[in-house]
Amino acid sequence: MSEATQPRVPHETGVPDPFLFMHPTLKKNYANWDWHERLRPGVLHHMSKTGESIFTVRAGTQRQMDVYTIRKLCDIADEFADGHFRFTTRSNIEFMVADRNKIDPLTEKLTSEGFPVGGTGNSVSMISHTQGWLHCDIPGTDASGVVKSLMDMMYEEFIKEEMPNRVRITTSCCQVNCGGQGDIAINVQYTKPPKIDHDLVANVCERPAVVARCPVAAIRPAIVNGKPSLEIDEKKCICCGACYPPCPPMQINGNDSTKLAVWVGGKHSNARSKPTFHKLVVANLPNNPPHWPEVEAVVKKILYAYKDNARDWERMGEWIDRIGWPKFFEITDLAFTKHHLDDWTGARHNMNSSTHIRF
Amino acid sequence: MPKSNGSANGNGASSSNNNKGKAKQHATPILDKLEGGPWPSFVTGLKRLRDSQGKQYAPMMNDLLGQLEHSYEEKLGFWKGGVVSVYGYGGGIIPRFSQVAEKFPESKEFHTLRVMPPAGFHYDTKIMRQLCDIWEEHGSGLIAFHGQTGNIMFQGATTENTQKAFDALNEIGFDLGGAGPCLRTGMSCVGAARCEMSNFDEQRALRDIINEYLDEMHRPAMPYKFKFKFSGCPNDCVNAVQRADFAVIGTWRDDMKVNQDEVKAYVEKVGRKYMIDSVITNCPTRALSLNDDNTLEVDNGSCVRCMHCLNVMPKALSPGDDKGATILIGGKRSLKVGDLMGTVIVPFFKLQNDEDYEKLVVFAGEVMEFFSDNALEHERIGETMDRIGLPAFLEAMGIDPDPNMVKHPRTSSYVRTDDFTEEAEKYFERKKHKKAKETEVTAAAE
Ligand code: HEM
Ligand code: HEM
Ligand code: HEM
Ligand code: SF4
Ligand code: SF4
Ligand code: SF4
Ligand code: SF4
Numbered sequence: 186m187s188e189a190t191q192p193r194v195p196h197e198t199g200v201p202d203p204f205l206f207m208h209p210t211l212k213k214n215y216a217n218w219d220w221h222e223r224l225r226p227g228v229l230h231h232m233s234k235t236g237e238s239i240f241t242v243r244a245g246t247q248r249q250m251d252v253y254t255i256r257k258l259c260d261i262a263d264e265f266a267d268g269h270f271r272f273t274t275r276s277n278i279e280f281m282v283a284d285r286n287k288i289d290p291l292t293e294k295l296t297s298e299g300f301p302v303g304g305t306g307n308s309v310s311m312i313s314h315t316q317g318w319l320h321c322d323i324p325g326t327d328a329s330g331v332v333k334s335l336m337d338m339m340y341e342e343f344i345k346e347e348m349p350n351r352v353r354i355t356t357s358c359c360q361v362n363c364g365g366q367g368d369i370a371i372n373v374q375y376t377k378p379p380k381i382d383h384d385l386v387a388n389v390c391e392r393p394a395v396v397a398r399c400p401v402a403a404i405r406p407a408i409v410n411g412k413p414s415l416e417i418d419e420k421k422c423i424c425c426g427a428c429y430p431p432c433p434p435m436q437i438n439g440n441d442s443t444k445l446a447v448w449v450g451g452k453h454s455n456a457r458s459k460p461t462f463h464k465l466v467v468a469n470l471p472n473n474p475p476h477w478p479e480v481e482a483v484v485k486k487i488l489y490a491y492k493d494n495a496r497d498w499e500r501m502g503e504w505i506d507r508i509g510w511p512k513f514f515e516i517t518d519l520a521f522t523k524h525h526l527d528d529w530t531g532a533r534h535n536m537n538s539s540t541h542i543r544f
Numbered sequence: 545m546p547k548s549n550g551s552a553n554g555n556g557a558s559s560s561n562n563n564k565g566k567a568k569q570h571a572t573p574i575l576d577k578l579e580g581g582p583w584p585s586f587v588t589g590l591k592r593l594r595d596s597q598g599k600q601y602a603p604m605m606n607d608l609l610g611q612l613e614h615s616y617e618e619k620l621g622f623w624k625g626g627v628v629s630v631y632g633y634g635g636g637i638i639p640r641f642s643q644v645a646e647k648f649p650e651s652k653e654f655h656t657l658r659v660m661p662p663a664g665f666h667y668d669t670k671i672m673r674q675l676c677d678i679w680e681e682h683g684s685g686l687i688a689f690h691g692q693t694g695n696i697m698f699q700g701a702t703t704e705n706t707q708k709a710f711d712a713l714n715e716i717g718f719d720l721g722g723a724g725p726c727l728r729t730g731m732s733c734v735g736a737a738r739c740e741m742s743n744f745d746e747q748r749a750l751r752d753i754i755n756e757y758l759d760e761m762h763r764p765a766m767p768y769k770f771k772f773k774f775s776g777c778p779n780d781c782v783n784a785v786q787r788a789d790f791a792v793i794g795t796w797r798d799d800m801k802v803n804q805d806e807v808k809a810y811v812e813k814v815g816r817k818y819m820i821d822s823v824i825t826n827c828p829t830r831a832l833s834l835n836d837d838n839t840l841e842v843d844n845g846s847c848v849r850c851m852h853c854l855n856v857m858p859k860a861l862s863p864g865d866d867k868g869a870t871i872l873i874g875g876k877r878s879l880k881v882g883d884l885m886g887t888v889i890v891p892f893f894k895l896q897n898d899e900d901y902e903k904l905v906v907f908a909g910e911v912m913e914f915f916s917d918n919a920l921e922h923e924r925i926g927e928t929m930d931r932i933g934l935p936a937f938l939e940a941m942g943i944d945p946d947p948n949m950v951k952h953p954r955t956s957s958y959v960r961t962d963d964f965t966e967e968a969e970k971y972f973e974r975k976k977h978k979k980a981k982e983t984e985v986t987a988a989a990e
Contacts (some may be wrong), residue, residue, distance in 0.1 A: 206662050239738065264671050
């Protein structure tokens with residue numbers, strides 16, 4: 186701790202005012218928009234009630250950006266896009282231009298600099314991702330690498346709008362699941378109870394806190410080698426990893442036991458059907474960097490089954506609602522097992538309590 | 545630090561020539577494979593930083609790449625947490641110390657500053673370049689736009705530089721977001737700035753609430769995290785319903801606006817069959833009907849404002865004029881009871897004038913106060929609501945029950961109903977008052 190200089194007291198300024206940075210046409214027409222259309226994949230046209238237009242060109246980024254990449258995006262904005270941009274919640278960048286004639290040169294520039302233009306309408310947008318090995322303290326896998334590999338695979342689907350409806354994919358690199366609900370979600374799934382590092386427990390652990398964290402009461406205080414530690418009832422443990430963030434000795438990650446699972450049918454939007462959680466379809470896929478080919482294969486299978494079979498405007502979950510789960514597992518050639526039967530609190534609500542059966 | 549002109553946009557390819565008395569460049573054969581393919585590569589970006597001759601962060605990024613490659617080899621993470629903060633604040637920094645620092649000493653401290661972005665993620669190039677310059681001087685040069693909660697994540701500062709970086713960012717108007725058991729950074733959709741579906745001023749609501757309760761963010765003292773998210777309409781572009789403890793989702797109460805000429809034009813373009821299959825029969829509450837002359841009939845009383853028909857025909861259909869938001873409380877991700885969607889607590893919160901926004905800020909404060917006073921340690925408000933039951937939660941918040949809060953009334957008969965009659969009387973009393981108020985308003989308007 187240095188105490189040489191007097192510390193600076195922070196200005197508690199909070200959330201910055203967006204109007205300081207907003208494109209002037211957006212500012213001028215704030216809350217006065219009338220309608221929009223998509224001119225082509227990646228390009229939106231919004232019309233205000235005063236008859237003024239703004240054109241948006243959306244492009245993919247790597248989210249984890251070095252200052253050179255950011256400055257390059259600034260250069261592009263200065264030269265082609267009136268010096269402004271914004272980001273979407275999925276880390277796509279959006280350049281706004283008031284002049285229709287700027288769309289083509291801007292699009293060409295972005296494409297030539299390696300930023301794919303797309304992600305609008307019925308496309309596969311950028312995968313929302315978490316931190317992973319790059320920066321989190323509990324990750325079972327990387328996030329940026331999984332996303333990069335999958336976006337390479339789905340590049341064409343990002344720059345085109347050929348899906349039945351939008352496809353939103355998420356990833357999570359531990360079972361905390363920072364990524365949200367997705368049409369397809371690729372999440373870490375632990376398969377073995379934590380291995381306890383007893384020396385660490387004796388030194389650092391707040392035992393009551395971690396005992397309380399376990400959702401199935403599988404952790405008990407214990408004396409190991411004459412020192413206070415913990416033990417796990419491995420029959421009860423559901424390998425959720427909840428004990429690991431508060432207690433680093435609960436080593437949940439193993440280079441073979443940390444696996445990946447794929448889930449489908451989650452959605453946040455209220456359009457047509459209510460928001461839904463995604464549901465498990467495949468587990469136990471190997472954590473296989475740098476390209477996770479087994480995950481890629483499953484995602485591809487599901488994505489194209491959806492593309493080929495869903496009707497216009499059906500999101501993944503809505504398509505499955507129509508055709509039914511038996512058909513979904515049949516079309517995708519994936520296995521249905523006892524692990525697909527929910528046994529958590531409220532599980533019976535997820536069962537079929539009717540004679541609605543599809544044959 | 546020697547200063548070299550870093551304008552060289554060195555494109556990816558590794559330069560073998562920055563050994564200036566430093567540890568040698570780590571080979572990254574696995575990560576290198578993530579440089580191919582058409583999608584922008586974060587690895588190429590990391591290497592650009594590593595290869596920035598003379599920059600203070602180049603050695604740090606060399607070791608960072610080394611550690612990341614090590615993770616890819618071992619399939620394990622190697623960061624641990626700790627305690628790092630800036631003067632005056634208890635949160636906002638995510639400390640990261642390397643567990644393999646003996647191999648990768650330059651990146652042994654690699655902390656993240658969670659910084660709140662301008663609401664709606666708007667930037668101009670001037671401010672963006674300033675952010676880059678600051679992070680180039682005090683940090684690693686690596687920034688994420690944005691984290692899932694909505695922060696700009698400045699990743700990679702030493703413990704010593706954390707304060708310097710924050711001071712510089714703070715001087716140009718940026719403040720730390722939340723980390724730890726506290727009010728977290730909020731997020732709002734683009735909304736009114738560029739979307740005709742918007743039903744309230746999302747960025748204003750976000751700033752009014754967060755900026756009023758900054759103390760709860762900067763000095764963590766809550767049972768656990770508390771997140772706000774603001775979507776201008778039920779399309780919910782920022783995923784508020786499930787990822788916010790307090791979700792504000794725009795909606796309207798009066799009839800949607802229909803431009804019948806545009807409806808006709810649309811039907812003419814796509815044909816009656818497509819119109820019926822894709823719009824009419826997709827309405828979840830059967831509120832739409834296509835007339836023989838290709839105009840649209842909307843049963844606004846049955847419409848649940850799902851947005852589908854507006855999304856398909858944005859030129860023809862728009863939200864009404866009586867605007868506001870639905871407030872859902874208690875959404876969260878897996879830990880530890882499983883995922884929860886928010887529950888409707890306020891079916892319609894009018895958001896049109898200053899007074900409405902002030903009321904929203906007060907209400908948000910009351911909910912956080914309830915959370916602070918009643919949640920168990922490490923319990924999200926959705927779990928508290930489940931533990932005590934919705935009736936008790938509503939009573940604590942002074943909110944009357946409303947059929948919009950449920951999918952359907954209870955199905956379990958185990959309930960004590962001896963004051964059912966009194967409760968029913970209260971309901972009719974409220975209904976009478978509401979009616980009286982409405983006639984008053986209509987009378988005043990006439
Ligand atoms: C040491 C433990 C943890 C670390 C290092 C960590 C780290 C992170 C990071 C870096 C993010 C993205 C931050 C941002 O967008 O600003 C995040 C988001 C999130 N974290 Fe954690 N987290 C931890 C524990 C937890 C726990 C215990 C839970 C759940 C109970 C949790 C739930 C979430 C959720 C739901 C999100 C994102 C969802 C949203 O956007 O609202 N995290 N976490
Ligand atoms: C003289 C006394 C009673 C008679 C004659 C009687 C008769 C019956 C009959 C005929 C059934 C239908 C069985 C079937 O469908 O197979 C039935 C079901 C049932 N009875 Fe009784 N019952 C009596 C007392 C009670 C009492 C005191 C209770 C509870 C405290 C009770 C609880 C039930 C329940 C829970 C069912 C099953 C309902 C269902 O599963 O749908 N019964 N009883
Ligand atoms: C009118 C109400 C009830 C009656 C007449 C009743 C009757 C009984 C009877 C006769 C037994 C068997 C005792 C034995 O075999 O030794 C029993 C066991 C039990 N009851 Fe009840 N009970 C009632 C309500 C409840 C309620 C409301 C609960 C819990 C919320 C409850 C929980 C239990 C439990 C936990 C056992 C022990 C089961 C075991 O150890 O195997 N009972 N009850
Ligand atoms: S999902 Fe888990 S491992 Fe990944 S960033 Fe979130 S907390 Fe860390
Ligand atoms: S992994 Fe989950 S179930 Fe197993 S001991 Fe830890 S908290 Fe309990
Ligand atoms: S949530 Fe609604 S108002 Fe906000 S950007 Fe999305 S569609 Fe527009
Ligand atoms: S907004 Fe949704 S519920 Fe309302 S009429 Fe349109 S499709 Fe039906």
